[in-house]
Amino acid sequence: MTGNGILQIVLYFLIILACVKPLGWYIAKIYENKPCGLNQLLQPIERYIYKISGVQPTQEMGWKKYLYTMLVFNLCGLLAVYTLQRLQYYLPLNPQNFPAVLPDLSFNAAASFVTNTNWQSYSSENTLSYMTHMTALTVQNFLSAAAGMSLLMALIRSLVRHETNSLGNFWVDTVRGIIYILLPLSFILAIALSAQGVIQNFKPYQTIQLLQPIHYQKTKIDSLGNPFKDAKGNLIRETVKVTEQKIPMGPAASQIAIKQLGTNGGGFFNTNSAHPFENPTPLSNFLEMLAILLIPSALCYTFGLMINDKRQGWALFIAMSILFIPSVIITTYAEQKGNAALKYLGLNKTASSHFYSSGNMEGKETRFGIVNSALWTSATTATSNGSVNAMLDSFTPLGGLTPLWLMHSGEVIFGGVGSGLSGMLLLVIITVFAAGLMVGRTPEYLGKKIEPFEMKMATITVLIMPLIVLLLTAIALSTPKGISSIANPGAHGFTEVLYAFTSMGNNNGSAFSGLHANTPFYNIAGGMEMLFLRFWIAIPTLAIAGSLVRKKLIPANSGTLPTHTMLFIILLIGVTCMVSALSFFPSLALGPIVEHLMLGG
């Protein structure tokens, strides 16, 4: 790694760190319904929305009502995204006249966007119309991110409030999350990205004349699409000359801004943020990377403010950072070292700040090189973002292992907006409980007694994910339909399938995209997995909130385990690693670790 590479990584962390406090403060004000500076501008809109939708903003909800409301809202979203894709041929803003999306793919994409996963089974620039991008995908990018934050707020309120049932109002949380937080930030980012070269228009695809024509061979076919054969039955090949390039267009910047900020990750183009129109320059790359980690890290501070003990928020932030930073270093190191298979081919292996990045450049873009691809990959899998600026399938085995491990930890290392911190709080409950057992004292967190009910629910949420992910991986690997989609043979092919179900199960959305996932098997199995895990986990999470909010606040005494100390942070990290390691280490050994040893890395 060059000195400049280290500088870029450090700079990234410093800017994130600088944003945590102001943004965290702002978000806390929004959800506590206090003045935030934008009230005069946005409050009339907010009130008008409540008026026409019949929402009573002062009406509080218990955990069951909160849950139903969220489920019903997401069900409507699911149906809307599905329908919009199926009808896209008949709708306007479809300049390339794309036909309706097939049913299995529509279902997968709908599940994917409603659950904040944004797994990309579709090849966007030749499948989806501008209308589908705007009204189906962009809208769900906002709604699913806001829903994640609403869920977190219900959980935080259950720690703040006591001896009550009310966790807040789902509608109010969602509306405020969108119009005060996500929409203004997205607008600013979208404009900044379009200045860098991310396209934003409604034009049809533009045709240009190539400087040098391309000749390629293809099988000759007749007017019915049947291939011509010669006397011996061989296919006849013909040379085709291409003199033009069709440049795709569309409203990309507006979708990409929210895709990064809302930890969504579903791209406007097939190759996601590796595409030059989604991510044209090092600056656009840096802004998008900041956007990925911005809200999830700021929410730690929001948490501290809302529970009136900032140290607790910082403790979680530190725990997440300690898990995150080594992942960045390992990925960068592995990718910079390069593919061991190419060791003796006479390649230039001297990285230099001014001329050349060297390293494993297969699947990476020149403008990002090694460092920005590795940093992005860690950030996008630590959070549940899942956008990619390099092809993970071509990463070295160890470089591909870290993103996989970051997802295996359950998307709690920063994680998705809202959902990440909720997941971390559940691990905190488990840690407090385990620590309580060790020292023989009643476990409590922030003055709330943690009892077997909370522990049971937290355990369900933590264990259900590995169970489903490993089960589906096993099914895929033992059926011809699952195996036939694998692109790379051997241990790497196993990793492709494990990665796919890990990514969908944790609502991440990144992929080892060699896997031909656009088949009915993967579309339907994956779609069910995304829906099941996102909403199944929401149920015990809200049940815990419902139980905690009813409890009395007990003042801290000499028997209370402080939860902001380094000791507790280490315990929490230990529990996080243990849960994922125990569940997933055997599968990692079969995939990336075997491949690493085989390559003689």
Next chain:
Amino acid sequence: MEVLKLLKTAIILLLIFTLITGFIYPIVVTGVAQFLFPFQANGSLIKYHDKWIGSALIGQSFTDEAYFWGRPSPTQPFPYNAENSSGANMGPSNPDFLPMVKMRIALLQKNNPDKARMIPIDLITASGSGLDPEISPLAATYQAERIAKARKLDKEKILLLIQKLTKNRYLSVLGEPRINVLQLNLALDKL
């Protein structure tokens, strides 16, 4: 009744947010971007001799020995097909990968006989998007001798051009140094 009321609220709110985030937001962003940055928002298209000849951000395929070559592109059915961006998704241990890389190396060595070793890795590996418009300055320098010979130009002149068109890191920190292949080749034609 309760459920129906909930459903009604959900549908109305979904419609409202479809209007706000699905129409108003992208349309306002389009308006502002088209007003402030029309070149970028429309795909950074470049004109040459009154013809649209490409986008500064989307690579093109070059195989002529008098042009600089870009990264190998795995898009289907032909390289640098902008309608179908895709990476090669070759795993590091894929048995097809090594022969493919060796073939690319052999082609480079045949066309750049002065540079048998020290091949820049970006010239023999596919990019992430299949449309990477750029190569490293080292990969451009590597090809200078061949281009000088094919165009019967002084090599120094080519090297100077490379130096002139090299884009440095943003604020000397972010990203990687790089050079745009299409712009480089256009500049060659203008020499």
